[in-house]
Amino acid sequence: MIDFGTSQVFNTEEKMHQTYGTAYYIAPEVLKGDYNEKCDLWSVGVILYILLCGHPPFNGTKDADIIKKVKEGKYNFTDPIWKKRSQESMDLINQLLTYDPEKRVSALSALEHPWLKNKVKAKIDPKATQDALANLKSFSSE
DSSP states (O other), rough: OOOOOGGOOOOOTTTTOOOOOOTOOOHHHHHHTTTHHHHHHHHHHHHHHHHHSSOOOOOSSSHHHHHHHHHHHHOOOOSOOOOSSSSHHHHHHHHHTTTTTTTTTHHHHHHOOHHHHHHSSSSSOOOHHHHHHHHHHHHHOO
């Protein structure tokens, strides 16, 4: 989404094998060197998690710490801010951050998720928008 220098032409018949990515956003299967387009859905899940709470689901002080947590694939919604977030938003994150890429939601299915569908129909909430921007700024400054 930000590093087009490492982008590849997508072919549904072939898996990709180069290990590219930023520690926070990289999918576990990319680290294994055998992946498809579902790795991007993992990254979208990480971004959504950050937008809704202000920190990544897999965090650490060094890239090696972050990658270790990504390989484990375990995250949680224990931060108090998650009490202010809907179950639907957390459900979409769970579907995006499903460890097994074969079971992970597709892009089309994610776009059809009730949380997104309801948000598209709803009026834009200026407070929620400001909160999301503040979360991105906070994480970016770290």
